[in-house]
Amino acid sequence: MRPGQAASIVLSVLVLSLGAARPADADLTAFVGSNATPANRPVRGLAVGFALVVLGLEFELSDTASDASAGAPGLRTGSVNVFAQTPFGISGLQFYATVGAGAYQEEGGGLLDTSGATNVGGGVKIAVAGPIRMRLDYRVFSLRGSPQHDTHHRLYAGLNIGF
Numbered sequence: 646m647r648p649g650q651a652a653s654i655v656l657s658v659l660v661l662s663l664g665a666a667r668p669a670d671a672d673l674t675a676f677v678g679s680n681a682t683p684a685n686r687p688v689r690g691l692a693v694g695f696a697l698v699v700l701g702l703e704f705e706l707s708d709t710a711s712d713a714s715a716g717a718p719g720l721r722t723g724s725v726n727v728f729a730q731t732p733f734g735i736s737g738l739q740f741y742a743t744v745g746a747g748a749y750q751e752e753g754g755g756l757l758d759t760s761g762a763t764n765v766g767g768g769v770k771i772a773v774a775g776p777i778r779m780r781l782d783y784r785v786f787s788l789r790g791s792p793q794h795d796t797h798h799r800l801y802a803g804l805n806i807g808f
Contacts, residue, residue, distance in 0.1 A: 678801025684715035718753025760790025
C-alpha cells in the first residue's frame with residue numbers, strides 16, 4: 646500500500662465516523678418549585694440544555710421570592726451546569742446528575758449580597774408525549790460571600806421540551 650492510499654483510507658474513515666455521529670439534543674425547561682431555606686418560598690426559573698448522548702451543558706436562571714415574615718431573603722441565581730444522564734429513557738424515565746457554578750444575588754432584611762455559587766443535584770425527565778417531558782429536580786446551592794444562609798435546598802417540577 647502506498648502512503649497516499651493509507652492517508653486516503655484514514656481520511657475516509659474519519660469522515661464517515663463524523664457523519665455517523667449523533668447530533669446534539671437540546672431542551673428547554675420552565676419550572677416552578679420551592680426553596681426550603683430558611684422557609685419554604687416559591688421559586689421559578691428557566692433552563693436550556695444541550696447534550697451529546699450522556700454528557701451535557703445547561704444554562705439556568707432562577708428567582709426565589711422573599712418572605713419578610715419568615716426572615717427569608719429573595720434569591721436570584723444564574724448558573725452553568727454540567728450533567729451526566731442515562732443515554733436513553735428507561736420506561737419513559739431519563740435520570741441525570743448535575744454540578745455547576747455561577748452567581749447569585751440575595752436580598753432581604755436590609756442586606757444585599759452578590760457573589761459566586763456552586764450547586765449539585767439530580768433528577769429525572771419523564772416522557773409525556775413526543776418531545777414533551779415533565780422534569781423533577783433537586784438541587785443544593787452553596788453560596789459564597791456573605792449570604793444570610795450559606796446553603797439553599799431547591800425542589801422543582803418543570804415542563805421540558807426537546808428540540
